[in-house]
Amino acid sequence: MSATRVFVARLAGSSVFDPQGDRIGRVRDVLVVYRSTDSPRVVGLIVEVPGKRRVFLNIGRVTSIGSGQIIASGAINLRRFEQRGGEVRVIAEMLGRKVMLRGQSGEATIEDVSIEEQGPGEWEIAQLFCRRPKTTASPFAKGPTSFVNWRDVIEKASAVGESQSATQLIASYSDLLPADLANAMLDLPEQRMLEVAEELSDDRLADVLEEMPETDQVDILNQLDDARAADVLDQMQPDDAADLIAQLSDERGEALLELMEPEEAEDVRFLLSYGPDTAGGLMTTEPIIVSADTTVAEGLALIRRHELAPALGAAVCVTLPPYEPPTGRFLGMVHFQRMLRYPPNERLGTLLDQSLEPISVHAHAAEVARILASYNLVSVPVIDENHRLVGVVTIDDVLDYLLPDDWRSTDHESSRPSRYSDTSTSTIPVKTRRTGHGTH
Known part of the structure; x- marks a missing residue:
């Protein structure tokens, strides 16, 4: 071993390599088991491998820990990590x-x-x-x-109702994208997951909830008091907030809507009025909406906003006033690539995509998916009976609808051999020689 003592917090995020120098994954935690007389024994590392799957790496496979990296040998079990009784995650x-x-x-x-x-x-x-x-x-x-x-x-045993601090854990997760943080939280024991949710900021928790299955969203929201839950819903995208509220009881949903900011609640109520399998139920009500006189320079400035989702930044919608859904008459869309081909002072009203037809708010989700696929679009405008823009459906909205409920889970196996032995039935081989196209 190249080091005899290391601090676990510094291992978080460290890369794991095979002996040939190829990266296997990244350390997310250290797993220990308690012993009656001695210090807890380290049994392995929890490693995130490509595909965002967390797997177990037996400590016996680790040949070197040091300088911010870990060297492993042998084979790594590919089955998704599941914590067992008696095991404790250090971080x-x-x-x-x-x-x-x-x-x-x-x-x-x-x-x-x-x-x-x-x-x-x-x-x-x-x-x-x-x-x-x-x-x-x-x-x-x-x-x-x-x-x-x-x-x-x-x-020290926590008193009833006393929440264990999750500050250090949140700090170790600070570099994770919302989808990755959602996966990390779902891997935690239930009580620890709720503690982390309690200590996340409203906007960070909102981003994470949007990446979780609806059942887990509901479980977490039900543990928050109404005021905090409403604040988190305010930070979510209106369509995601509407989907979540639709899973709650009518009484709780209405109570939270009353506590939300009026403008946010209005958007959510509007979306709840449409069926979940219609364009109205899938759409978001926060596209970029501009007038025909808006210049290319102004349009490009709007899509540069950091907080804007990529799919919403792919195009801007041009309408007559007013410019909040439901708008005045919808005129058309201008894709950002088209804006890049024209001078900054060009008016967007002259650059409308005449080939793209908006869809009805009552169009079925299957029809929306067909249009996006047929014309290679990442978003499509949605209009009402009066040809007013009411929102856009993005490709991720349709994927969330079409994929099975458990699409976020990459592993459905439940039985495994002992993880502390060096035997495994579904493994990533750690290469002993370099190959042309090996995957980890």
């Missing part, structure tokens, strides 16, 4: 935990954990980096820290 479940220090008064919080090599393929928890409560009232002050051995701490 997800230990960091932020309250402990009592033996021989000292008061409690401390675990901020990091070091693991140490005891022999080839044998690692255990060595020390904990703990922070005690601050001793001054200053908002900038922090409590004193110390390194303590495992045997010098007593784990």
Whole structure:
């Protein structure tokens, strides 16, 4: 081994390579099991491999840990990781935990954990980096820290209703995209997942919920009080918020709509008035809408906004006033590639795509999918009976509708051999020689 002691928080996000230098995946956590007398034993790493799947890497397969990277040998089990009884994730479940220090008064919080090599393929928890409560009232002050051995701490059982801090865990997830964070949270034990949801900001939690299956969205929202739930719904895309509210009881849904910002609630109520399998039920009410006199320069500036979804930034909608759905008469769309071919002062009203017909708000989802596929579109405008623009349906809206409910799950297998043995039946081979097109 190239290192005998490493801190787990620093391992988060580290790349895992095979002996030939090809990247296998990225470390997301360290898995340990408790022992009656000794420090917890490290049994393996939770590694995210291509396809965003998290798998188990037996610690016996790890030949080197150091310099921000891990070298592995042998074969890696491809089955999706599922936590078993007695196993504890260091980053997800230990960091932020309250402990009592033996021989000292008061409690401390675990901020990091070091693991140490005891022999080839044998690692255990060595020390904990703990922070005690601050001793001054200053908002900038922090409590004193110390390194303590495992045997010098007593784990503190949380009181009923007391939430374990998830600050350190959230910090380790800060680099994840919403879809990846959603997957990471769904891998956590239920209580820990809810703790993380509680501590995420409203906009971050909204982004994450949009990437989760509806049943998990409902489970999390049901754990939030009405005021917080309404704030999160305000931050979601109106179509996603409408889909989520539709899964709640009528009483809870109406209560949350009453607490939401009036403009956001109005958009959601509007979407709820359409069937889920219609263009009206699939669309979003927040496309870019401009007048015919808007210039190319102004249109390009609008699609550059950081918070705009790529599918919505692919084109702008041109209508008569008013410019909020339902708008004045819909005139047409201008795709961003067309804008790039004209000078900045060109008016968008002269660049309308005459070949693209808008679809009715009552069009069936299957018809919407056919149009998007037939004309290679990423979005299509939706109009009402008076030819007013009411929204657009994007390709991701249609995919969410067409894919099965469990499409986010990449693995449906439930039975596995012991993960602590070196045998595996579904594996990624770690190459011993370079091949032309090997995949990990």
